[in-house]
Amino acid sequence: xxxxxxxxxxxxxxGIPTPRLAVWWILASxxxxxxxxxxxxxxxxxxxxxxxEAASHTQTWIGAVNTFVLLTSSFTAVLAHQAAEKGKGKEAxxxxxxxxxxxxTFLMIKSYEWTIEIMAGYTITANTFWSFYYTAAGLHAxxxxxxxxxxxxxxxxxxxxxxxxRVEIIGIYWHFxxxxxxxxxxxxxxxx
Amino acid sequence: MSENNEQRDEQGHDDGHHVNYxxxxxxxxxxxxxxxxxxEVDELTGLRWITLITAFGIAFVKxxxxxxxxxxxxxxxxxxxxxxxxxxxxxxxxxxxxxxxVMNHEGNNWENVAAKQAVERxxxxxxxxxxxxxxxxxxxxEVIAAGFSAQNSFGQICATCHGVGGEGDGIxxxxxxxxxxxxxxxxxxxxxxxxxxxxxxxxxxxxxxxSALMAPWGALYTDDQLEQMADYVMSFxxxx
Numbered sequence: 001x002x003x004x005x006x007x008x009x010x011x012x013x014x015g016i017p018t019p020r021l022a023v024w025w026i027l028a029s030x031x032x033x034x035x036x037x038x039x040x041x042x043x044x045x046x047x048x049x050x051x052x053e054a055a056s057h058t059q060t061w062i063g064a065v066n067t068f069v070l071l072t073s074s075f076t077a078v079l080a081h082q083a084a085e086k087g088k089g090k091e092a093x094x095x096x097x098x099x100x101x102x103x104x105t106f107l108m109i110k111s112y113e114w115t116i117e118i119m120a121g122y123t124i125t126a127n128t129f130w131s132f133y134y135t136a137a138g139l140h141a142x143x144x145x146x147x148x149x150x151x152x153x154x155x156x157x158x159x160x161x162x163x164x165x166r167v168e169i170i171g172i173y174w175h176f177x178x179x180x181x182x183x184x185x186x187x188x189x190x191x192x
Numbered sequence: 193m194s195e196n197n198e199q200r201d202e203q204g205h206d207d208g209h210h211v212n213y214x215x216x217x218x219x220x221x222x223x224x225x226x227x228x229x230x231x232e233v234d235e236l237t238g239l240r241w242i243t244l245i246t247a248f249g250i251a252f253v254k255x256x257x258x259x260x261x262x263x264x265x266x267x268x269x270x271x272x273x274x275x276x277x278x279x280x281x282x283x284x285x286x287x288x289x290x291x292x293x294v295m296n297h298e299g300n301n302w303e304n305v306a307a308k309q310a311v312e313r314x315x316x317x318x319x320x321x322x323x324x325x326x327x328x329x330x331x332x333x334e335v336i337a338a339g340f341s342a343q344n345s346f347g348q349i350c351a352t353c354h355g356v357g358g359e360g361d362g363i364x365x366x367x368x369x370x371x372x373x374x375x376x377x378x379x380x381x382x383x384x385x386x387x388x389x390x391x392x393x394x395x396x397x398x399x400x401x402x403s404a405l406m407a408p409w410g411a412l413y414t415d416d417q418l419e420q421m422a423d424y425v426m427s428f429x430x431x432x
Contacts (some may be wrong), residue, residue, distance in 0.1 A: 014269060014271045014272075015269045015271075016268065016269050016271065016272060020272075021272070024268075024272045024275055024276065025275065027276065028275050028276050028278075028279035029279070031276060031279040031280055031283060032279055032282060032283050032286075035280070035283040035287075036283065036286065036287075039283065039286070039287040040290075040294070043287070043290070043291055043294040043295050044294060046295055047294060047295045047296070047297065047307065048307070048310065048311055048314065049311060049314075049315065050310070050311050050313075050314025050315045050317075051314070053314070053317075054314075060228075064224075064228050067224055068221070068224065071217070071220050071221065071224060072217075074258060074262055075213065075214075075217040075220075075262075077262070078213050078261075078262045079213060082213065127314070128310070171262070171263075172263045172264075175258050175259070175262040175263045176263070178258055178262075179254075179255045179258050179259060182251050182254045182255050182258070183251050183255065185227070185251070186227060186247035186248055186250075186251050190227060190228070190230065190231060190243065190246075190247040191243060191244075191247050191248075192231065
């Protein structure tokens, strides 16, 4: 450590390390963002019986495969955290790379799925159900993209044995993205 | 790095709790499998509530497992839990506050006409879907079945070549020879009447000796809809 760390990095009044406290704050705001969106969807879904018809056209199996992919990537993310805690930077980097691979797989499957829907005429403007479908899954996909990019930087650092505590931080964020999908999956694909 | 390790020890975060991550992962996968199979059981038994439990009940259990064991919230300082909980409470307050307005379409002194119409339109279109789907699949047919309006249909199908304003300047028409007809041209309307327009839309221009590039669209429309389409095309005709 050649350079001095900023005080805010180590100071903590809550007893929680600052970076981890920061990610909890982010997630607290994400709860409202995704919760508001999903809550609005749920209320409209109950008030509009005709959405059942539109909802019956979503690709359940594609959604299911993506659920499996995200659950698995969460598993590799937590294993990366475990490795980082033991100081095994290279192993943590490798596991983060697997997690990024999961993110990319998820996004490719998502693109394939959206292509099918759009070709069939189910675009974001088709009706309100599809507007919610693309908005909710799209916002989630943006989080997947952001997480994968940040994870890339952290993996490179971890490989060199630097900033290993960050592996946990990105992991917490990543599990949250997984949790959002855990709710999106039944809302958009299972409850028909 | 020693700095980080010290910090971690001070926070008491890694104070000897051991989670078998693989076990949690397997449980998550089993729960996931149940949530996928749920609707099938639902269909077989006709018990609607099964899906509700397997889909949403399980989602909460899965989320709890991930939050506690993967995010380690169970071992986190209490303030983080309060932080997330207050966020969740605010969210629930918001949802509860707007739910009466969003979920009901009428109240003592008000009526959400637009929402009611949307439900009616949607249900009507949905019943139309199933009949239509047997014989045709594809975006064009579905759009028409979903709620016919001559103007929309013209915009989606005819305007591709004839242009939204009927001037024969649609994107796909630019390369066609002969060029698509312009409905605002008085010359075009000489010797053309409503019946002929209907025939051309239904059977294609070749049926009346015109260009085969004007395809037959009869399969898309009922007789009544054909007449509406013709009337809409006629509405471009300039007054003389």
